[in-house]
Amino acid sequence: MVTRAFVAMLRTKIHDHIEWPAELAEFRQLVEAVRFEVVDTIIQTRIHRHSAYLMGKGRVEEMAERVASEEIEVVAFYNVLTSMQKYKLQKILCCEVIDRYEVVLRIFEREARDRVSKLQLELASLQKSYPFIKVTVGEQLKREKPSRGEHSRGGGEYAYHSKLQQVDKRITKVKRELAKLRRENRSRLRARRELGIPMVCLVGCYNxxxxxxxxxxxxxxxxxxxxxFTTLASKVSQASNLGVFFVDTIGFALGLDPVLISAFQLNLDDMRAADIVVLVLDAADDIVLLHMKLQRVISILDDTGIDRRRLIIALNKVDLVGERLTNQIIPFIEKNFDLEWVAVSAATGYNLSELEILIRKRYAELK
Ligand SMILES: Nc1nc2c(ncn2[C@@H]2O[C@H](COP(=O)(O)OP(=O)(O)OP(=O)(O)O)[C@@H](O)[C@H]2O)c(=O)[nH]1
Ligand SMILES: [Mg+2]
Structure with a gap:
């Protein structure tokens, strides 16, 4: 059974007419990847977020009527919601409300198979649910005993504190386990570094x-x-017959929340440890999307502490783009980004040796 969903977006950058359609299209793709059927997309343009409902109340009330009449089970918001907004929206819309952060979590849940990914995912999920539980139970308590004094402690309140304590304890435990796994990963990375073989990490958006x-x-x-997000766990090539270790790892998306990214520290460590970071782009994306993805990945890598001198761009899938490569994409990259690039195709093997030459050259320069 498919789950019928609305996608909702509040556009706050009213002068942006270029980026939001790409952001919305990516989000819709992610929502569909959760196996929701997107029945309609509801967009409101408004400079200020409504503190309670994100969108204006009138707009949300209209949406509530449609949720009921069109049998919608989920409304997926592009914007990241506060716990109070999620709570209030669920109440007024009478259906499940999730935001961008949770949409990505749902996809990760389906793809996570190994222990590290599962734990990192659990941490990201607990960090989102903790404040929401606080709001939900707090609101319930307010309704249950409006006449009692504020400081009285009934059974409900006890349950509330014990639930929060449980989640808190679990967060501490998951963090502790992850810290241990992170130490192990770091010592593996150090051991590999001592071999003196260049380590090359492939990064970029999903797909x-x-x-x-x-x-x-x-x-x-x-x-x-x-x-x-087919790949969550990092993998290092076993065979270093090329004299290079390649590391494949998790992909990014345009609208990833920084808190979510920071839950995946082990993957970020793999990127940080790399001598060379190959930033893989999908050359078949239209130029606006390619530009946005490139900027987004560079900004995540900057935040992760990766020196730009270690970056090389691999324009992948050039088997799909024909003359657009030389007419549009390459001039665009050269004009806007001071980064070395190579056009490749993983599918046909085109220029992979050029990529390796570039990697070695840059490695030698940085030594
Ligand atoms: N035509 C063409 N398709 C490609 C090429 N490289 C990858 N693909 C296709 O693009 C899709 C995504 O490829 P993946 O290698 O899974 O992408 P990824 O970057 O690892 O994605 P995530 O693991 O989700 O982050 C697949 O359907 C591939 O077959 C290429 O050079 N040419
Ligand atoms: Mg992958």
């Missing part, structure tokens, strides 16, 4: 073709697919 490139470069057979 750029990182795993396809990893497979083509290393002879690996990791799963490749059009599903967003």
């Amino acid at each position: 750029a073709g990182k795993t396809s490139l990893f497979n083509a470069l290393t002879g690996g057979e990791k799963e490749v697919s059009e599903r967003p």
